[in-house]
Amino acid sequence: MSTLLQSKTLGVGLGFREPFRSDIFLNRTEIDFLEITADHYFDANEAKQKELELLNENFELIPHGLDLSLGSAEGIDEEYLEKFAELVEFVQPEWFSDHICFTRAGGTNIGHLAPLPFTREAVAVVAANVKKVQRVIETPLILENITYLVRFPSSEMDEAEFLTRIVSETGCGLLLDVTNLYINSQNFAFDWRRFLDGIPTESVVQVHFVGSHRNGKRLIDAHSDKTEEEIWEVFREVCKRTELKGAVLERDGNFPPFDEIVNELRQARTIMQTN
Amino acid sequence: MDLLFENPIAQMYGPYFLAVYAVFILGVVIVLAIAKRLIDRTDRLPSPAIPHKIDPYEIAFLRGGINELARSVVFSLVQNKVLEVSNSGKDSFISRSKDQVAGNLRNIEKITLDWFGETRNAKDIFGKSGLVVQLKSFADVYATSLEQRQLLTSDESAAGFSMFKWIGILSIAAAGGYKMIAALMNGRFNITFLVILGVIGVIAARYVSKLPRMTKLGNAYLERLQLAFGELKVRATRESAAVGQQMPSAQTTFAGVDPLLLSVGVFGGSILAGTMYDSYNKAFERSQAVSASSCGASCGSCSDAGSCSGGSSCSSGCGSGCGGGCGGCGS
Ligand SMILES: [Fe+2]
Numbered sequence: 001m002s003t004l005l006q007s008k009t010l011g012v013g014l015g016f017r018e019p020f021r022s023d024i025f026l027n028r029t030e031i032d033f034l035e036i037t038a039d040h041y042f043d044a045n046e047a048k049q050k051e052l053e054l055l056n057e058n059f060e061l062i063p064h065g066l067d068l069s070l071g072s073a074e075g076i077d078e079e080y081l082e083k084f085a086e087l088v089e090f091v092q093p094e095w096f097s098d099h100i101c102f103t104r105a106g107g108t109n110i111g112h113l114a115p116l117p118f119t120r121e122a123v124a125v126v127a128a129n130v131k132k133v134q135r136v137i138e139t140p141l142i143l144e145n146i147t148y149l150v151r152f153p154s155s156e157m158d159e160a161e162f163l164t165r166i167v168s169e170t171g172c173g174l175l176l177d178v179t180n181l182y183i184n185s186q187n188f189a190f191d192w193r194r195f196l197d198g199i200p201t202e203s204v205v206q207v208h209f210v211g212s213h214r215n216g217k218r219l220i221d222a223h224s225d226k227t228e229e230e231i232w233e234v235f236r237e238v239c240k241r242t243e244l245k246g247a248v249l250e251r252d253g254n255f256p257p258f259d260e261i262v263n264e265l266r267q268a269r270t271i272m273q274t275n
Numbered sequence: 276m277d278l279l280f281e282n283p284i285a286q287m288y289g290p291y292f293l294a295v296y297a298v299f300i301l302g303v304v305i306v307l308a309i310a311k312r313l314i315d316r317t318d319r320l321p322s323p324a325i326p327h328k329i330d331p332y333e334i335a336f337l338r339g340g341i342n343e344l345a346r347s348v349v350f351s352l353v354q355n356k357v358l359e360v361s362n363s364g365k366d367s368f369i370s371r372s373k374d375q376v377a378g379n380l381r382n383i384e385k386i387t388l389d390w391f392g393e394t395r396n397a398k399d400i401f402g403k404s405g406l407v408v409q410l411k412s413f414a415d416v417y418a419t420s421l422e423q424r425q426l427l428t429s430d431e432s433a434a435g436f437s438m439f440k441w442i443g444i445l446s447i448a449a450a451g452g453y454k455m456i457a458a459l460m461n462g463r464f465n466i467t468f469l470v471i472l473g474v475i476g477v478i479a480a481r482y483v484s485k486l487p488r489m490t491k492l493g494n495a496y497l498e499r500l501q502l503a504f505g506e507l508k509v510r511a512t513r514e515s516a517a518v519g520q521q522m523p524s525a526q527t528t529f530a531g532v533d534p535l536l537l538s539v540g541v542f543g544g545s546i547l548a549g550t551m552y553d554s555y556n557k558a559f560e561r562s563q564a565v566s567a568s569s570c571g572a573s574c575g576s577c578s579d580a581g582s583c584s585g586g587s588s589c590s591s592g593c594g595s596g597c598g599g600g601c602g603g604c605g606s
Contacts, residue, residue, distance in 0.1 A: 022504050022505070023506075025325050025329075026329070053322075057322055057499070058324050058325055058503075
């Protein structure tokens with residue numbers, strides 16, 4: 001955490017997606033930084049490398065990984081870690097992030113972010129993997145909470161305690177996805193305020209936000225909807241409890257006209273500045 | 276005098292001298308080409324950030340000089356419906372719209388609109404008393420700013436390189452001239468190949484020592500702009516795709532710049548082919564063809580960076596980054 005405390009406040013950013021490329025340059029004053037999906041720039045072809053250079057010359061960038069698989073008992077894929085390290089070296093970000101989950105099992109990529117059981121053993125696995133990452137990449141790593149469709153009966157604690165223990169064991173900051181928190185709270189009928197009471201909110205460095213998507217009886221994190229008031233409420237509460245260094249709108253599909261994106265960024269900025 | 280014309284070079288057997296002379300010319304040309312590459316060190320500089328408030332006219336000027344500047348201003352006025360284009364036979368005419376009232380125009384747009392007080396043939400825009408003359412002061416301001424940012428080759432760089440160029444050219448001419456006089460003094464008049472080789476050498480030296488209008492940094496910056504706004508071009512032209520439809524008014528985004536005008540600035544008017552602004556595109560295609568075929572002296576006079584960075588646009592740098600919008604020297 002000590003290095004994270006020295007990180008500068010970035011403000012309100014946007015998850016970079018290719019269809020946004022022109023609009024982000026037309027609306028530069030509205031975007032304080034960009035979060036890039038790290039995996040898109042590993043083994044980059046010439047076009048992606050030029051895109052990375054263009055973004056890096058014009059914006060603060062935060063690499064966000066999908067596949068470190070910090071919850072894999074088999075450990076971190078060294079080749080993947082090496083590529084991540086090269087990207088971080090090139091971008092020189094204030095921090096970088098990945099998820100508290102596993103994406104690989106038995107050497108196979110399972111293609112999605114799979115949740116971990118909330119056990120002491122899982123905490124130990126994550127802590128060991130994070131230590132390995134920290135040995136290779138000095139830049140602070142922050143960890144993101146994910147959504148889940150099932151909760152493991154084997155869990156020994158609730159998610160808030162699980163996250164708290166991981167923060168305490170690793171010294172990492174949190175990337176709190178307020179949409180994921182809200183979705184989980186609705187799908188599993190818990191109070192997100194009590195969740196916030198249970199985590200060290202001073203460790204929250206950055207948040208993700210976007211609208212939730214209803215799929216039958218459940219909410220899912222499709223990243224395709226406008227941020228709804230309920231999620232702004234979670235965002236507001238987080239801002240009241242801690243001084244965020246960054247907030248990122250994470251829109252992946254059903255792209256609206258860009259002025260809608262800009263309006264959401266403005267709203268986030270207002271909340272961050274007034275809470 | 277004896278030594279001057281009685282030495283191994285002066286008396287060298289003609290074909291041998293031609294071989295030596297050819298090697299000498301090649302050496303001079305290579306040295307000039309290397310010096311030209313070395314004089315532009317701007318590739319070591321970081322590419323400039325894309326400005327928060329972007330000016331499509333400045334980008335058009337960077338890309339293709341004053342003619343591209345004029346084209347983009349005319350497009351803006353066509354888009355704002357204060358100018359109309361009509362194509363008739365081989366000619367294209369641009370006139371003020373009767374019904375439309377000009378809104379908030381920039382100075383450069385006002386002057387352009389005033390120039391269209393009467394109906395003009397599109398090709399006249401680039402003529403000696405054309406719109407480009409009216410826009411010269413704006414072009415000079417853009418040129419100064421772009422030179423200061425090292426995106427265009429400055430007059431100072433061009434003047435500095437000029438000395439190398441002339442040393443190279445004169446050394447080729449002097450070596451050939453000396454041998455020619457020596458041959459004539461010795462009563463040998465078969466100097467045709469020597470003259471041909473000398474002329475080729477001088478032309479080659481002149482050709483390789485033309486400094487591009489845009490610096491390496493300028494090219495990199497334009498490439499970055501084209502990457503940044505590639506998506507915008509696709510979207511803006513798609514939205515204006517249906518030829519014959521009612522033309523929409525220019526839009527302003529949050530950044531206060533119309534996406535299609537910016538796309539024309541960054542990529543050139545050729546992106547409008549097949550859109551509802553096709554008549555504008557055709558008008559300039561025609562005027563470009565006319566200008567290119569009649570460029571003559573004006574083309575040669577500004578092929579060097581030093582003589583045209585202040586405004587003229589027929590440059591060797593054009594080909595590298597025009598996006599198809601400025602062919603020929605009339606562009
Ligand atoms: Fe997220």
